[in-house]
Amino acid sequence: MANGDVDNVSHDLISLLSSEERDYLVRNNGDQVKISNLIGKTVGLYFSGSWCGPCCHFTPNLVEVYEELLPKGDFEVVFISSDRNDESFNGYLAKMPWLAIPFSDSETRKRLKELFKVRGIPNLIFLDATGKVVTNQGVRIIGEYGVDGYPFTTERINFLKEEEENAKKNQSLSTILVHGSRSHLVSNDGNEVYFWLSTLIALLWSGPVLLNM
Numbered sequence: 001m002a003n004g005d006v007d008n009v010s011h012d013l014i015s016l017l018s019s020e021e022r023d024y025l026v027r028n029n030g031d032q033v034k035i036s037n038l039i040g041k042t043v044g045l046y047f048s049g050s051w052c053g054p055c056c057h058f059t060p061n062l063v064e065v066y067e068e069l070l071p072k073g074d075f076e077v078v079f080i081s082s083d084r085n086d087e088s089f090n091g092y093l094a095k096m097p098w099l100a101i102p103f104s105d106s107e108t109r110k111r112l113k114e115l116f117k118v119r120g121i122p123n124l125i126f127l128d129a130t131g132k133v134v135t136n137q138g139v140r141i142i143g144e145y146g147v148d149g150y151p152f153t154t155e156r157i158n159f160l161k162e163e164e165e166n167a168k169k170n171q172s173l174s175t176i177l178v179h180g181s182r183s184h185l186v187s188n189d190g191n192e193v194y195f196w197l198s199t200l201i202a203l204l205w206s207g208p209v210l211l212n213m
Helices: 013-017 053-072 086-093 106-115 138-149 154-169 173-177 197-204
Strands: 024-026 032-034 042-048 075-081 123-127 133-135 184-187 192-194
Touching: 013 106, 042 053, 042 106, 053 075, 053 138, 075 086, 075 106, 123 138, 133 154, 138 154
Parallel strands: 042 075
Antiparallel strands: 024 032, 042 123, 123 133, 184 192
């Protein structure tokens, strides 16, 4: 998850996201939000562009995670555009509920891409509450874990991986065949057949049985 020396420092969000003429970010409705409002939050820097197919595919996934985490009050996303003109930028931002570097501030957008060594998009970098990079693999993490990956730290991801491994080791016939409140199979005539684990094997071999998915 490393990205060179840039990972080893705590970035000051105001210095990172502002310019000499600007101390705010924008929303898709034109509202301006002070960058200082992001201090102390987990912040995702989302490098993306409307012309990029994988970006357009990933953005709705990020929207879903964002809207679920927003009520916590300690999470925000900032869009850093790779769009080619203001019209495409505005059209793409209209699909995003989070903040953005204004398209007119091309110098800051370029500086951020160079600072974080962004070579391709979509690219999602998460900073923790101190401004330190916790991962530059946000796209992969969101794709694999969704909101469960929050706050997207190495510790959290390792915990989720360990849970997955334990689940695989502890998998049994009951966890494979029993789903939620269902404790029965369905025979080919539509009748529900309830079972105890001790007789499960016998039931499986008694004739064609369809799982009630």
